[in-house]
Amino acid sequence: MKIMIVLNRIARGGGENVAVQLANQFSRMGHEIFFVSNKDRNNISDFYPIEEKVHIFPCFRHFFPFKIFSLRRAIKKENPDIIIGIMPDSTFYTYLAALGLHKIIISSDHSSFEKNPYSQRHLFPYLLKFYFNAVYDCVTVLTKTDYNLVVKKFRKTVVMPNPLSMPPAKSICPNKKKRILAAGRLNIWQCKGFDILIRAWARIHEKYPDWVVEIAGEGETGREYLEGLIAENHLENQVVLSGFHLNIKDFFSDSEIFVLSSRYEGFGMVLIEAMSQGAACIACDYKGRQREIIQDDSQGLCVECENEEALANALSRMIDDENYRKQVQENGWKRSQDFTPDKIGENWMRLLEELLERRSRT
DSSP: OEEEEEOSOOOSSHHHHHHHHHHHHHHHTTOEEEEESSSOHHHHHTTSOOOTTSEEEOGGGSOTTHHHHHHHHHHHHHOOSEEEEESHHHHHHHHHHTTTSOOEEEEEOOSOSSOOTTSOOOHHHHHHHHTGGGGSSEEEESOHHHHHHHTTTSSOEEEOOOOOSSOOOSSOOSSOEEEEEEESOGGGHHHHTHHHHHHHHHHHGGGOTTOEEEEEBOOHHHHHHHHHHHHHTTOTTTEEEEEOOTTHHHHHHTEEEEEEOOSSOSSOHHHHHHHHTTOEEEEEESTTTGGGTSOSTTTOEEEETTOHHHHHHHHHHHHHOHHHHHHHHHHHHHHHGGGSHHHHHHHHHHHHHHHHHHHHTO
C-alpha cells in the first residue's frame, strides 16, 4: 500500500511525534510511505528519528498557495492509495491539493472535540475542526468520548488512540524513589492543574515527610507562580520544579507514583508513558477520557477534576498501601502495551483496508 502522511509543520509537539511514529510503523509493516512536511530528512531527525525507507517531501517550505501546488505535484507524481492529514490544517491543505484527483483522505485529529477553556478559540481552526472535517472520507479521534460528540457530524468516525512514544520497560524498577512525579509545561499550569496537585499535597504532606512531589517542565511565568504557591504552603522541602528533562523515561521508571492533575486533557499520552515505565498512576479524569486509559482501579486511580480532597485521598491510598501500589504498577505496565506502535499500526491497517475496499465498490 502507498500511504502519504501530511503534516504542515514539524515541531516538538504530540501531533508531530505521532505522525513520525505512524510513518515509521507503516514502513516497518512493508508499506511505501511518503512523508510531507516543511523539513527535509536531516531536519526532521533533529526532532524525531525517521526510517530511511520513508520518502521525504518538504512541500511546505513555500508560502500559500505555492505549498498547495507543491503538494499537488507530489500527490500526482507518487499516486498514493490513501492520504492521512495530521491535524485539521494539514488535512485542509491536502484536500485543496487533491481536488479532482479522487483520493481517499483521512483527517487524523489529535485534540479533544470539546473546547479547551484555558486557550482562546480562533474561528478558522474551529471551522476546520468542527465543520470541514465533514468532507473527508474518515476522521480519527482519540477517545470514545470524542467519538460520541462527533459521530453524527462526519461521514465516518473511528477511535484511534495515539501510539506509545517509548517502548514499555522490560521490567519494573525494584528500587524506586519516594517521588510523586508530574510533567508538563509550567506556563499552562492552570490547564495542567499543577496548583491542584500542590494544594492536595499540602493537605497530607506532614504524614509523608520522606516523599517528594516533583514537577518536570519549563516555563518562566508558570515557574514564578508555582514557586509562590509552594512557598505559601511551606512546601519548599517537599515540592521541586525540576525543569525540562530529555531523559523523562528514567524519571517515570524510578518514580513510585505519577499524577496527571489536569483540569483539561484530550487524551493523556504522558499517562500511558508513565504506566509503560512502571509508575503507579493517578489521573484527574476529564469527562471520562482518562478512564478510557485506566480502565479500573487495578490499573490506577481516577478522581474528579479540580477536587483537591479527592486527589489528596488518592495519593494517601497509593502511598499507604504498598501492596496495592505494586499491583497498580504491574497492571498499568501491562495496560500500556495495548498502545504500542505495532498494535496501533494494526488498527490503522484495518481502517485503511476497509476504506480501500469501500472505494473499490463505488
